[in-house]
Amino acid sequence: MESMSILWQRIEQGFATHSPHLLDLLRPGASEEELLQAEKALGVPLPEDFKTCYRLHNGGCLLAPLGCSEHITLSLNQIVGIPREVVALARPGTKHDDGNNGTWPVQPFLWHPQRIPFLWGGYGSEFFCLDMVPGPGGQVGQIVFAPHALQTPDLIAPSFQAFVAKAADDMEAYNYEFDPESPPSASEWY
16 A cells, blocks of 8 residues: 555645645644643543554545545544544443344444544534454454444444545546535534
């Protein structure tokens, strides 16, 4: 798989070609100190591919895996602030009967503090998350979509790097629905 730097070059070139105003949303990269503080606050080491991405851009990137212009990556500060609020919506560790007898790659928790939201899903408490507590068929750092605090998340990608690679492919194929008259802004998301 391509390096995170190459993937970002592809994404940024796609922005420049199709929607240059989106380049203005990108934030400067996070420092090593900011990454360490986030890991400490979250209580879990972050996957290296995730940290590499955040060294390049500390949030603000449109990664629209579902073709929606509302999906913008959160900054490390926003990521650290979300779990406390989401946990208030669903009791951590509450399990949902998924009918898979423990074979699904995503554990049937409604919420777990080691699912790290990094991308707001565009509605309420919907988030794309790093799953640091996968099920037996999954892997640490896989990406899940938590559609609501009361529903079991769905597996989206086996890793953060695979998730970003899909976003780069979609950008090059222009599989996005942008409204140039109404670009997303930081005030429109979490």
